[in-house]
Amino acid sequence: MEISHGLLLLLFNLSLLLLAELVNGSTDTQRKPYIVYMGDLPKTGAVTAADHHSLLSAVVGSDRMARDSTIHSYGRSFNGFAARLLPHEAKILSEKEGVVSVFPNTMRKLHTTRSWDFLGMREKMKKRNPKAEINMVIGLLDTGIWMDCPSFKDKGYGPPPTKWKGKCSNSSGFTGCNNKVIGAKYYDLDHQPGMLGKDDILSPVDTDGHGTHTASTAAGIVVKNASLFGVGKGTARGGVPLARIAMYKVCWYTGCSDMNLLAGFDDAIADGVDVLSVSIGGTVGPFFEDPIAIGAFHAMRRGVLVSSSAGNDGPLEATVQNVAPWILTVGATGLDREFRSQVKLGNGMKASGVSVNTFSPRKKMYPLTSGTLASNSSGAYWGNVSACDWASLIPEEVKGKIVYCMGNRGQDFNIRDLGGIGTIMSLDEPTDIGFTFVIPSTFVTSEEGRKIDKYINSTKKAQAVIYKSKAFKIAAPFVSSFSSRGPQDLSPNILKPDIVAPGLDILAGYSKLAPISGDPEDRRFANFNILTGTSMSCPHVAAAAAYVKSFHPKWSPAAIKSALMTTATTLKIKDNALGSGSGQLNPRIAVHPGLVYDIPTSGYIRFLCKEGYNSTTIGLLTGGKQKYKCSNFRPALGSDGLNYPSMHLQIKDPTARFSAVFYRTVTSVGHGASVYKATVKATKGLSVRVVPNTLSFQKAHQRRSFKIVLKGKPNNSRIQSAFLEWSDSKHKVKSPILVYRQSI
Ligand SMILES: *[C@@H]1O[C@H](CO)[C@@H](O)[C@H](O)[C@H]1NC(C)=O
Numbered sequence: 200m201e202i203s204h205g206l207l208l209l210l211f212n213l214s215l216l217l218l219a220e221l222v223n224g225s226t227d228t229q230r231k232p233y234i235v236y237m238g239d240l241p242k243t244g245a246v247t248a249a250d251h252h253s254l255l256s257a258v259v260g261s262d263r264m265a266r267d268s269t270i271h272s273y274g275r276s277f278n279g280f281a282a283r284l285l286p287h288e289a290k291i292l293s294e295k296e297g298v299v300s301v302f303p304n305t306m307r308k309l310h311t312t313r314s315w316d317f318l319g320m321r322e323k324m325k326k327r328n329p330k331a332e333i334n335m336v337i338g339l340l341d342t343g344i345w346m347d348c349p350s351f352k353d354k355g356y357g358p359p360p361t362k363w364k365g366k367c368s369n370s371s372g373f374t375g376c377n378n379k380v381i382g383a384k385y386y387d388l389d390h391q392p393g394m395l396g397k398d399d400i401l402s403p404v405d406t407d408g409h410g411t412h413t414a415s416t417a418a419g420i421v422v423k424n425a426s427l428f429g430v431g432k433g434t435a436r437g438g439v440p441l442a443r444i445a446m447y448k449v450c451w452y453t454g455c456s457d458m459n460l461l462a463g464f465d466d467a468i469a470d471g472v473d474v475l476s477v478s479i480g481g482t483v484g485p486f487f488e489d490p491i492a493i494g495a496f497h498a499m500r501r502g503v504l505v506s507s508s509a510g511n512d513g514p515l516e517a518t519v520q521n522v523a524p525w526i527l528t529v530g531a532t533g534l535d536r537e538f539r540s541q542v543k544l545g546n547g548m549k550a551s552g553v554s555v556n557t558f559s560p561r562k563k564m565y566p567l568t569s570g571t572l573a574s575n576s577s578g579a580y581w582g583n584v585s586a587c588d589w590a591s592l593i594p595e596e597v598k599g600k601i602v603y604c605m606g607n608r609g610q611d612f613n614i615r616d617l618g619g620i621g622t623i624m625s626l627d628e629p630t631d632i633g634f635t636f637v638i639p640s641t642f643v644t645s646e647e648g649r650k651i652d653k654y655i656n657s658t659k660k661a662q663a664v665i666y667k668s669k670a671f672k673i674a675a676p677f678v679s680s681f682s683s684r685g686p687q688d689l690s691p692n693i694l695k696p697d698i699v700a701p702g703l704d705i706l707a708g709y710s711k712l713a714p715i716s717g718d719p720e721d722r723r724f725a726n727f728n729i730l731t732g733t734s735m736s737c738p739h740v741a742a743a744a745a746y747v748k749s750f751h752p753k754w755s756p757a758a759i760k761s762a763l764m765t766t767a768t769t770l771k772i773k774d775n776a777l778g779s780g781s782g783q784l785n786p787r788i789a790v791h792p793g794l795v796y797d798i799p800t801s802g803y804i805r806f807l808c809k810e811g812y813n814s815t816t817i818g819l820l821t822g823g824k825q826k827y828k829c830s831n832f833r834p835a836l837g838s839d840g841l842n843y844p845s846m847h848l849q850i851k852d853p854t855a856r857f858s859a860v861f862y863r864t865v866t867s868v869g870h871g872a873s874v875y876k877a878t879v880k881a882t883k884g885l886s887v888r889v890v891p892n893t894l895s896f897q898k899a900h901q902r903r904s905f906k907i908v909l910k911g912k913p914n915n916s917r918i919q920s921a922f923l924e925w926s927d928s929k930h931k932v933k934s935p936i937l938v939y940r941q942s943i
């Protein structure tokens with residue numbers, strides 16, 4: 200009895216232990232990473248990890264638990280921390296004094312030599328400010344940097360500017376910084392076993408190519424005879440080729456997590472970057488639960504303009520991302536150059552399609568077949584035969600041949616894997632994107648496709664050849680098909696994207712650790728690559744901002760943004776209204792905009808008060824607690840409540856008349872006295888009145904206010920637009936006015 204009693208007790212104790220372990224274990228796995236965002240640095244002094252620790256331990260119950268669940272403390276440029284929390288703990292924290300928001304850590308994703316010539320910034324352009332430009336630092340949050348890319352050589356550079364506080368990680372696979380790339384760090388705060396891809400390296404080194412591309416687009420040095428195996432040959436260079444680069448690697452194989460992004464912003468702002476380029480996006484949520492909006496807000500407060508990509512989800516409407524009004528949101532345009540590769544058939548027929556094909560044919564002709572003819576007709580098919588789906592083709596019928604495939608799918612991988620040597624793909628809907636294929640390939644129209652198929656059917660000895668891509672001149676600029684479009688509903692009367700810049704088929708630096716097509720079996724590695732996306736547009740605008748700043752070091756981010764927007768070139772090709780904002784970036788003119796629509800911090804505060812943020816939250820955002828109370832400000836007036844360089848109105852009821860007022864103040868940044876007159880061009884049915892329509896300035900820095908009164912009747916056209924232009928004969932200060940009717 201005695202023994203069995205003891206045994207029972209032991210068993211009971213054991214099971215308690217097990218139970219305790221189970222409970223602990225299960226809560227641990229239920230803990231998820233959250234960001235606890237606490238606004239600006241308090242005026243009272245620096246934030247410490249200890250402050251975050253005591254706040255957290257009060258919620259999670261013990262010192263030890265708080266220590267174990269803390270991931271990172273932010274505190275160089277704003278206040279907050281990242282921790283593993285249970286949902287109820289997140290809720291309790293969100294209600295604590297001093298906390299602005301608590302939100303789960305999510306993954307965001309990454310959104311490509313002639314582009315600068317096209318924008319009117321010639322290599323030998325006289326109008327530069329080299330003494331200032333060489334002290335500009337462009338920061339990028341991206342995939343890291345490949346130091347061996349020729350764009351980052353530092354010959355002729357002195358040490359970093361004295362203001363610079365950034366550092367370089369000294370770690371595996373990274374050869375260290377130089378006087379061109381003066382900062383390089385990596386962030387893997389949410390690193391867990393299995394989270395890193397096999398090619399990820401724990402250092403600032405770029406194993407993806409994206410970061411090297413964006414960095415060299417913004418500030419790469421001049422590299423002659425750059426090309427992708429001869430395609431796109433020319434001189435590669437950044438928009439501000441003298442400027443320095445600081446890379447904050449926040450993106451890995453799995454994506455770019457919120458906590459890494461915030462850590463990158465926290466450092467970049469404190470390190471002393473002049474502008475930031477962030478070619479990353481994700482779901483659009485409330486401003487202060489979005490790491491890019493939060494980071495950009497604190498950057499703005501410290502005089503750093505953030506350029507960010509609009510996203511690649513076009514041409515669908517309402518897809519634009521990074522819409523906070525203090526961000527410069529960038530869409531993509533095509534250049535006047537398109538890469539096409541030509542196909543010639545055995546019967547002499549020629550066709551050509553958009554593609555980046557780096558392969559030169561070795562023979563005059565190759566055997567040609569089609570998916571339909573190379574299919575497995577003896578039994579059950581897997582997939583779509585005419586579209587060349589993988590399991591539907593017989594390798595023996597494909598081997599050594601060029602294969603014709605139908606449908607909007609890139610089947611070059613398939614054909615390569617089956618032993619094919621090329622593919623001609625017909626598209627139901629034409630594309631403007633030149634893809635980099637893994638074997639000689641090109642797209643043709645469905646009409647050309649049908650002719651090619653007919654030829655294949657007509658002979659037993661069908662033949663074809665696909666030539667290396669060449670550049671062709673096309674009409675430009677136009678908004679690229681993939682570029683995300685407005686409208687947006689976070690602050691519906693702010694027009695986004697703000698501006699567009701080249702993002703289609705951009706040649707820039709690349710990492711030799713990444714194959715040019717991104718396909719792991721691709722053996723082509725190069726110092727330069729041709730990439731496409733709003734990711735590629737974003738660093739163009741960041742560089743233009745640095746260029747303007749090199750002439751006007753004291754201008755606020757909003758003033759620089761206004762200068763870039765009001766001097767942009769209006770797009771005329773195609774239906775661009777919801778995708779182009781103010782138009783195509785025109786940096787050369789942006790240096791002398793004449794007038795700017797400036798927005799001081801108080802302007803954004805009034806806007807946030809109007810949007811329903813209360814004084815408590817605003818106190819935290821500004822670190823001032825008392826000073827920035829909504830009641831201390833005149834309420835923001837007008838339809839948007841912000842001194843924005845564009846005007847936008849969304850109408851819910853399309854059958855109603857509408858009228859709206861926009862209040863604006865412009866500051867003269869020209870020399871001496873000037874008189875500006877307003878002219879408006881509007882589509883029929885939209886009435887636009889500017890009061891007053893003449894503004895006189897006696898000297899620079901004077902401010903003048905005016906209002907714009909919009910009126911319209913019901914109209915079943917969803918979009919009505921106008922253009923406002925202030926002109927003093929020397930300057931043209933342009934703003935788009937866009938009315939969007941939501942459909943019933
Ligand atoms: C970088 O790391 C290497 C190897 O750990 C070390 O020898 C070197 O001194 C380090 N350099 C700096 C600047 O810390």
Ligand SMILES: *[C@@H]1O[C@H](CO)[C@@H](O)[C@H](O)[C@H]1NC(C)=O
Pocket residue numbers: 424426428429
């Ligand atoms: C330019 O680059 C190509 C290869 O990219 C090379 O074959 C050629 O010799 C180079 N020309 C000059 C003038 O450097």
Ligand SMILES: *[C@@H]1O[C@H](CO)[C@@H](O)[C@H](O)[C@H]1NC(C)=O
Pocket residue numbers: 575576577578579580592593594
């Ligand atoms: C054709 O498909 C059948 C059924 O899936 C398969 O058993 C056969 O091996 C295939 N023939 C060839 C030549 O691939």
Ligand SMILES: *[C@@H]1O[C@H](CO)[C@@H](O)[C@H](O)[C@H]1NC(C)=O
Pocket residue numbers: 583584585586605606607
């Ligand atoms: C196969 O793909 C072609 C080209 O995209 C398409 O027209 C056809 O409808 C598809 N067939 C099937 C059965 O899905």
Ligand SMILES: *[C@@H]1O[C@H](CO)[C@@H](O)[C@H](O)[C@H]1NC(C)=O
Pocket residue numbers: 571572649650652653656
């Ligand atoms: C070519 O032949 C295939 C297989 O018989 C057929 O499906 C296809 O429609 C033909 N193409 C044309 C353009 O006639």
Ligand SMILES: *[C@@H]1O[C@H](CO)[C@@H](O)[C@H](O)[C@H]1NC(C)=O
Pocket residue numbers: 294813814815816
């Ligand atoms: C201010 O707003 C926050 C977030 O919406 C809310 O938690 C807080 O209670 C509000 N404070 C006051 C004084 O209304």
Ligand SMILES: *[C@@H]1O[C@H](CO)[C@@H](O)[C@H](O)[C@H]1NC(C)=O
Pocket residue numbers: 882883884885914915916918919920
């Ligand atoms: C409605 O708006 C469209 C687009 O701006 C314009 O072309 C049309 O004339 C307008 N209709 C009326 C009745 O004003």
